[in-house]
Amino acid sequence: MTTDFDNKDDYLVRRAWELLDPLRDIEVPPMTVTAAELRRRAEQRHHGPRVWWLWHQRALMTRRRMMTLATAGVALAVAIGAVVFTVTLAASPAVAAPAPLTMDTSDSPPSARAWLTSTAAALTTLDAGVDRPNTYVHLQRWTIDTTSPALELFASDERLWWRPDLAAVTAHTKLPAQPSGKQAAQWLLGPPNTAATEVVHHPSGSYSLLVDRPAADVATLERQLESQEPASNGPQATLRAVAAFAQFHYLGARQRAAALLALADVEGIRWRGKTTDRAGRPGFAISVDSRPGPGGSVRDVLVYDLSGELLSHEQITLLPPVGFAVPRYTVTAYTLYLECVRTLDFGPATQA
Incomplete structure (x- = not known):
């Protein structure tokens, strides 16, 4: 009986971490720039600062989008968890x-x-x-x-x-x-x-x-x-x-x-x-x-x-x-x- 109880605890802990994973259900986009292109853009840093600045801004915007999505994911997971917990207690005989x-x-x-x-x-x-x-x-x-x-x-x-x-x-x-x-x-x-x-x-x-x-x-x-x-x-x-x-x-x-x-x-x-x-x-x-x-x-x-x-x-x-x-x-x-x-x-x- 103790073993069953411990196994259930392990499962619940894993589920809790999965729900709070910031990147849960967010697909990471595939690499669209080849290694040769990245090297060429890096070399242009000394010859074309505006090109480098545009590439850097695009990358920064992408990272910001990812952080926004991650933050939204955490907020949604916490909100859903709070609602489920509240509903469970309201309908639960624990009260x-x-x-x-x-x-x-x-x-x-x-x-x-x-x-x-x-x-x-x-x-x-x-x-x-x-x-x-x-x-x-x-x-x-x-x-x-x-x-x-x-x-x-x-x-x-x-x-x-x-x-x-x-x-x-x-x-x-x-x-x-x-x-x-x-x-x-x-x-x-x-x-x-x-x-x-x-x-x-x-x-x-x-x-x-x-x-x-x-x-x-x-x-x-x-x-x-x-x-x-x-x-x-x-x-x-x-x-x-x-x-x-x-x-x-x-x-x-x-x-x-x-x-x-x-x-x-x-x-x-x-x-x-x-x-x-x-x-x-x-x-x-x-x-x-x-x-x-x-x-x-x-x-x-x-x-x-x-x-x-x-x-x-x-x-x-x-x-x-x-x-x-x-x-x-x-x-x-x-x-x-x-x-x-x-x-x-x-x-x-x-x-x-």
Whole structure:
């Protein structure tokens, strides 16, 4: 997926340079004067200054015409680009993006390392709790497909039950569009009655998890996170891998502590202070900024509660890559982790 994204970026950069080429679509006229004629005219410079002056003026006028055409070409390309960009934004669902969460948005917030390590230290003293065999995860997603010219919107309610033998039941429901400019997510109590839910039963051994079980020690967990997204991809890799694990796994207190300590080692991890997620839950925000494409930058935000449980993951476009028609500071995606427990239930019919 990363490769496709990078290839599209390369294509968009090439297209941008082609549109801004001053000589784009301007044909260079063929040479109409022979080398012998040029030599003869040069020799006449000493014997006929007026002939040389006329030839020089003609050449100068030609160059001026070329510069005029080039300037016009650049102006036209910029004007067309501005019109296309404006029309795209006017017709684009990017303007219907939710409002950013209320948190510290300064350019130089403090490091989040102290909060992460202190919260992790408190968690390591807690009991692991009852270990029921099955896992249940309920989340909601909202995203803009920024790789599509139409900037399509997607929203869904997703529930997952899985057993240790890797049998699973998934329930996926497409949600209506979220209100523009609002912070709170809709349909938190469940999809509308008219929405169709696709329920899929996965037989034993067929459901794929990112890892069998996230580790409770930092070193092992970091290796598992590397298998999901290598840290060499950038500072955002560890943060996104932690968020990905939360889509499938219930993390006990010691596993949560290990995840927080893994995040504390990330270069550029920042403390964004208190916030309230889109489900109305109070928490604390941390973030990492990265540069996924030419000229662009993205902020990944994780919101945690006091017990170290992940409440949400958000992505904000700080500066759109070349060719991407989304305004700066647009929330392009969020995931709400609404519930994650160990349970005896297995599927919608058995859910309490």
